[in-house]
Amino acid sequence: MKLTVEETEQVYEEPITTQAPTQLNGADVFIETLKKHQVEVIFGYPGGAVLPIYDALYKNPIKHILARHEQGAIHAAEGYARVSGKVGVVIATSGPGATNLVTGIADAMMDSIPLVVFTGQVATTVIGTDAFQEADIIGITQPITKHNYQVKDVADFPRIINEAFHIASTGRPGPVVVDIPKNMATGLFVTPKDEDQEVNLPGYQPTTKPNFLQIQKAAQAISTAKQPLILAGAGVLFAKASDELAEFAEKYQIPVTNTLLGLGGIEGNHPLFLGMAGMHGTYTANMAIQTCDLLINVGARFDDRLTGNLNYFAPNARVVHIDIDPAEIGKNVPTEIPIVADAKEALEALIAHEAPNGNTVAWLESLNISKEQYPFHYQASEERGLLPQQVLELVHEYTNGDAVVTTDVGQHQMWTAQYYKFRSPHNWVTSGGLGTMGFGFPAAIGAQLAKPDAKVVSIVGDAGFQMTLQELSLLQELRIPVKVIILNNQALGMVRQWQETFHGERYSQSLISVQPDFVKLAEAYDIKGYKIETFEDAKVQLKEALESDEPVLIDCRVVQKELVYPMVVPGTGLHEMIGVKPE
């Protein structure tokens, strides 16, 4: 049915402006400004309130990925941002479009991912009247954004967008929401003075240069330490400082552990690397934290999944904390030497500081022995069936540690963090702080768009995958060769694990007896599907699937009862890990 002009007006409430073709409106300027920021791709979904923007996009295109759900769009933008180091750009319509983004915005806030999120809004003339598809997205996103804006004057478009990109990408990165009332997008644009277009943020001046005295103190602490340890977080990756991290560690011969999100900041096989620390980290890394006499935190936030019970955390350590966000320093762990700075600049300063090395030979030796004694372990046998860890070891082998790997949230995420040894940085995409199921698969799509030539592997659980699997449409449409590997234990595995361990094996709502046929599902989207049930099959078929240039989906039927070990039980200290050795 075709609507007349009058009817269209009724539906969208907004008069269709008749304007001289040369006169730009807000939406045109919006697109122009995105171009100035060299936005290569927008992840979005249209609707009434953003029609003028989509119209401007039609006339003046930027690559736009039409996700099949706004949540898919924003997680894809997060994956894109993590892998490319650029700002991820998202557009959604007002009301339900905007609220569908909330999980992704909160996720990006927790994990410091630079996003600029544009939401449509009803016209300023009706804001506050419960107009059709009105939602107070400024109020809703206030606690989960680094900053947010509502455009209230068409002339403000360039400045607000410039500021949004600046805030999202500098200091500690994070999401910025820009809410665009429809009449701002259709309103005629009168070019403001140059200075009124520039970033003007007197209250926002992130410190990037480290304080020299603090660097000196840290260097002195390093010289006198016998058992120093570096804890490297995602701050190293955001600062693009992985070379400096390795150089710093090598120069002073200090072992390194990573947070979950910091993985890839140092090569997985680096001799000074102890593996990930925290709840499902290596015994060696956690014991190193508990016994070190100097803990140098570079760009990590001492999250509870990392520290375990804070009362027992790193009891003997003097703490140096390098962070670009001063609010993270001293938040959870008392810090003797705070260094507010960009990780790269701080590491460069520490490297340049000619402090004498402490003698760490004995310390490194004992850690190496521990690494050999306490590797991750699993018990494989033909009767037990295919184990998730086996799949991940094969994925690592077949991709040589060079794949871009995204995960969802749950057991498979922890196993991937344990078994995939990244050879280079910026190849690891996972939802850490918020722990968002449904994140992994769309994030892989964004990652593949950021690195078209990379092998992108998305490791997901059977439950989390079903939260955003509608984005299979994008693989079908774009033919981007993402490899989806479902570690299918027919359960909400991580929930099941906690119920087994802490709730007397009462599996309340965590076992899934009915599932789609994932191979057929893939075929419905014109994607090749594999089903793998044994280790022998895995060796052959996984190889074939991973070598393909096409998108594929691999349903790996893995043992349901396998638990992620070792584990720091909540409430206990890092030194109290259970499941350290095979039974």
Next chain:
Amino acid sequence: MKRIITVTVINQSGVLNRVTGLLMKRQFNIESITVGHTENPQISKMTFVVNVEDEQKLEQLLKQLQKQVDVLKVNDITEKQIVVRELALVKVASPPTVRAEVNSIIEPFRASIIDTGKNVVTFQVTGSPEKIDAFIDLLKPYGIKELTRTGVTAFVRETQKVNGPQLSILK
């Protein structure tokens, strides 16, 4: 412990919401809050009285406030020499039989009568929070019909002596 914190902000819409939302999200208890323009209409100043558990929490609060994009300056002025003022409106039962007595009580407080009725009178009083507390206590026996307080606003004094907090509300 109670702290007086001033926050200088850019006068954007939503900034008050952001600052109070932040305090709520991080579980800080706001006792009172006043907001108004400064000499520059684009800049506002908020004065909070906040209850914090310990030094570490206080430091977090100051840093989180400072982190907000529209926040220009954050000051914990509790330990400084400051001028603290609050305004209260108090409506008291005051039938003709006690009116003279009531009116005499308010004199040392330099309160003013801003409205009178047949049996009630409304006072306005300004001063430190303790002064207002004392004022209210004195009027209580007569029957307070309605009471409203603005919460404190504060200024750091030009000359600073070194000694502890000068206000009993902070102890």
